[in-house]
Amino acid sequence: MSGTSLDGVDAVVIDFKDHQCQVLHTANLAYPDSIRSELLALHAASHNELERTALIANRLSILYADCVKQLLSNAALSASQIKAIGCHGQTIRHRPELGFTLQIVNPALLAELTGIDVVADFRSRDIAAGGQGAPLVPAFHQATFGSADKNRVVINIGGIANLTSISASGHVIGFDSGPGNMLMDAWAEEHLGKRYDHDGNWAASGQVIAALLARLLAHPYFKQTPPKSTGRDLFSSAWLADYLTPDYAPADVQRTLLELSAQSISMALTDFCGEVDEIYLCGGGALNSALVARLQQLQSPVKIQLSDTLGIRVQWVEAAAFGWLAKQCISRQTANLPAVTGAKGTRILGAIYAS
Incomplete structure (x- = not known):
């Protein structure tokens, strides 16, 4: 998870055995100043923003992958022991009233770098169903x-x-x-x-x-x-x-x-x-x-x-939440609450990028 505060990346290893959510290990990487300043700049219309967004998505994905590797090292786990990564990406625009929200990440690159399936893009399906896409x-x-x-x-x-x-x-x-x-x-x-x-x-x-x-x-x-x-x-x-x-x-x-x-x-x-x-x-x-x-x-x-x-x-609740959302997606279970987001009904959230 990397949130609106733009301070860095939080990652957790979660075990969902017996329908419980147990956080086993954690890791955090702070955003370098260059990434943080570029993300702040991209919150507003700016020159060449399409290319800049794609480039920073790649840089973010490399940072996410580094955080995953640090987390696996902390936990003494291999990539093969992880079912999936739930990655929220970094929000730079949230305009549900216009029918879109944008969380930047390159999930295909993250899957390539980690060798783990990645679930991303959790919000857009709810917005497509008439919801706010948030909070999830x-x-x-x-x-x-x-x-x-x-x-x-x-x-x-x-x-x-x-x-x-x-x-x-x-x-x-x-x-x-x-x-x-x-x-x-x-x-x-x-x-x-x-x-x-x-x-x-x-x-x-x-x-x-x-x-x-x-x-x-x-x-x-x-x-x-x-x-x-x-x-x-x-x-x-x-x-x-x-x-x-x-x-x-x-x-x-x-x-x-x-x-x-x-x-x-x-x-x-x-x-x-x-x-x-x-x-x-x-x-x-x-x-x-x-x-x-x-x-x-x-x-x-x-x-x-x-x-x-x-x-x-x-500090780990939101990262755990997106692990849970990834689990819901992989098991093809709905994860939005229409009474919360305003969507027309429950939906399966997220897109899967296989490793």
């Missing part, structure tokens, strides 16, 4: 984290935050709530020269700019009824820049962006998720203690816990 992880959350006696919400805070509400009766709601880490990371990089605000310490040193927060939260996306999904196409640095004035202190803007993430997640829980007994966090934002503390204040008395409690550590 709620089906995995239901299968892995559902409870027969508790109403649980799983919140993945990556670049974008997405929520999965799983009732004790099995009803599932899932959608993107809005920005997670993405705007905070971009602001920290611009002003601190760091890819993220460690533990939210910089944000904690600032004050919320109430007028700015009110204007940001007034965006109609936050009140839009699910199904809905979003990404850099909407909540970009350019979007934020339209609301800023030169007199805002950078630390205060960072604190306001943290508040935007926390409040938009909390609003989504209140507006769309019904009764909630337990909340579990995953994704990189779950490691931002200032953000987690603010969410806990907003959601008290419901206790917020980490997905580690349910058996998968916060």
Whole structure:
């Protein structure tokens, strides 16, 4: 998995024996600056973008293959012991309202380099059926984290935050709530020269700019009824820049962006998720203690816990989800939830590239 935060590649080895999802081994490779900067540039229309997209897809696939090789070495496994690689690719455009989404990768090259079957292109089949193509992880959350006696919400805070509400009766709601880490990371990089605000310490040193927060939260996306999904196409640095004035202190803007993430997640829980007994966090934002503390204040008395409690550590949940999606594809089992994505029905997701 390589997500909206553009920080690198997460990989896991998963055993699905006895219908359980057990993460056996993990690996991570950070994006080189040259790959990250080119991916950021390709999020907007630019010169010669078709060729540049194809070239960066090849570079990404080589990096994915390196991560797989590192993972196999960590696990003391051979390629022949792996059934398949589920590879999400890197999203550079997500426009379901126009009928497309684009996750770049060269899965044929990845299969060639690793000698393992690759399953990729998970989102486009759902979009073809009239859905958003996202979020796709709620089906995995239901299968892995559902409870027969508790109403649980799983919140993945990556670049974008997405929520999965799983009732004790099995009803599932899932959608993107809005920005997670993405705007905070971009602001920290611009002003601190760091890819993220460690533990939210910089944000904690600032004050919320109430007028700015009110204007940001007034965006109609936050009140839009699910199904809905979003990404850099909407909540970009350019979007934020339209609301800023030169007199805002950078630390205060960072604190306001943290508040935007926390409040938009909390609003989504209140507006769309019904009764909630337990909340579990995953994704990189779950490691931002200032953000987690603010969410806990907003959601008290419901206790917020980490997905580690349910058996998968916060940083590996999304990679595990795409392993599960690959398993579903290979076994010709459906994997989307129409109530979540808005598709006309359940569909088998993904395309298989044989090694």
